[in-house]
Amino acid sequence: MRVGLFVTCLVDLYRPVIGFAAIRLLEQAGCAVAVPEAQTCCGQPGYNSGDKASAQKLARQVIAAFDGFDYVVAPSGSCGGMIKTHYPELLADDPAWALRANALAAKTYELTQFLRDVLNWDAIAARFDGKVTYHDSCSSLRELKVKGQPRALLAKVDGLALAELPNGEPCCGFGGTFCVKFPDISNKMVEDKVANIAATGAATVLAADMGCLLNIAGKLKREGSQVQARHVAEVLAGMTDTPAIGEEG
């Protein structure tokens, strides 16, 4: 099974270890993984800022780059959701591309969703000692309806205890450009989120979206919290020897 990894721009720039963790997991699950060179970003900055033309260009670029794969997997609910639910909408008026957008949408998945729903795989071989909590990104939770999948996989990690985040549904306040356009509102949201994280007593917060993680880790560190933030793939793949997001080292 040939799987194309959509790395996502934030993982590429900020935290390559997540990309390698995703590759390790996919390979453990029996996939042949390739990373097409011609990928950059899924187009959300343009799409969510009203720049439809740029978003369409990016969408075509991604569609072309991932031609020929059986599946496309992204370590992000947000970018996965963009491809899966928004590309068909974005290119609906362009008959030739609309078909290709639909085809790509049908074979694209968020990482944990792919491992569980498509491969029905959970042979995790990793250890992570301690209490963690999990933040569902809005796009995973509401757009892709991903909730049980990461939890089912985390349940297979030795030594890990999951404490559910109280009031887990609200957005963490990232929202792409939203957080810099409306920093004060965004701040209220992330304040609430880190307070709920603290209430769990977990030493680590996990999520499947680098955007949320940058925001949450940034707030935790600003508040002097000891809680560490990591992408769920790092833990599932047993690649936690690098410092957590925003930590010294």
Place this chain on the structure above:
Amino acid sequence: MQSTSHLFKDNVARALVDPNLQQALVHVRTKFIDKRQDAINALPEFEALRDAARDLKNHVLSRLDQYLVQFEENVARHGGQVHWAQTPAEARQTILEICRRANARTVTKGKTMVGEEIGINDHLAANGIEPIETDLGEYIIQLRGETPSHVIAPAVHLTKAQVEETFRKVHTELDPARNLEEPETLLNEARHRLRGRFIVADVGITGANFLIADSGTTTIVTNEGNGDLTQTLPRIHIVLAGIEKIVPSIKDAGLLLRVLARSATGQEMSAYTTFSTGPRRPGDLDGPDEFHVVLLDNGRSKLLGTEFEEMLRCIRCGACLNHCPIYHAVGGHAYGWVYAGPIGAITTPALIGIENATPLPEASSLCGRCESVCPVRIPIPKMLRHWREEAFERRLTGTCARWALALWAALATRPALYRLATGVGARVLRLLAGRRGRFATLPFASAWTKHRDLPAPQGRTFMAQYRSRK
């Protein structure tokens, strides 16, 4: 109503440091959400009802003209009269004329957001007619000279202490020892005061939750019963509603009532659901002598057939406000016009022009919680994006943002160049951050670092590492 939607950012800055508002909003974040959830857990077919409600509203919108004409005929058949108003000014004029003909001095009012939309209270007052709000929340904010901050809970921005203070200032005969902390005692106090006003009012104005086409009936729901008194005691009853409130039959109203109450307050039914069909007939024990329905368009019909049509399905339940993190943070007044929260952010640009409300559709993280609770499944995030597209096309978005986007697009559509830029960027940031792993401040990133640290990249980009590993 005068809009300050274009000043959203200033409104937000004020709202965030208003201690009373912030205290009051804590309530919204939990109370409504939990009650709704309980009600829905108790009704397994709720999701199917939402589908049915959406389909019903879509059907109505596809034949709005037919149903409106049918409604008008049936109102007339029962001795009432429909007045069409294209603009707020026309609606105000129509209502004023009816009041003048009746020599009205006081008008009692049930809750009506369309009334806010056309600014009816100020208009009546300016013409020597005293409007008296009879919904408890509306009554409180009228005493304070404020506007509603929530479609179904107009005074939700106030703390109990503020409400008590307002009551004591106005209800001067009150015994200072009397407890006014509980909503019930406040309600009793307001009722006591309002009873006399109901009796002397010449005209009663209410809104409408639904207009039933095949019988010419209007429907309102309340939890205080004030609507009943407003529409049955005065000689003249005026219903003021937007044209999208129409449903084909009473059966359809029943469907929407089921999703409305649960979505709004978590009730199975609101305490009072009142149907009005025409004026009092010979032999009726009560009811008004005249029954008027003023139907306002105000830009609604222009939305039909556009990508914004779906917003006309709204039944004003308020669930999207109750679940919105932006609303939770800043409350309703920051939105600057009649409708607040997610539905306000998409409705306001439609009714007063995107050029006058550009920040509203931008002020969302597109988290989608509004859509996930909307009883008629309005795709609010999609509409927010449509408004952003319109603002972008019309160059209403900030120059800085446009430049940043253009730069991003130029790079992202050229993978080789993008690799170069990100490769350098990641390394430079890593070097600058050193072993700290994050930035407390960084030029050009002050909006981020104002409230949080910025984690530093790990070093080389994924693509660079992947290539050298291969």
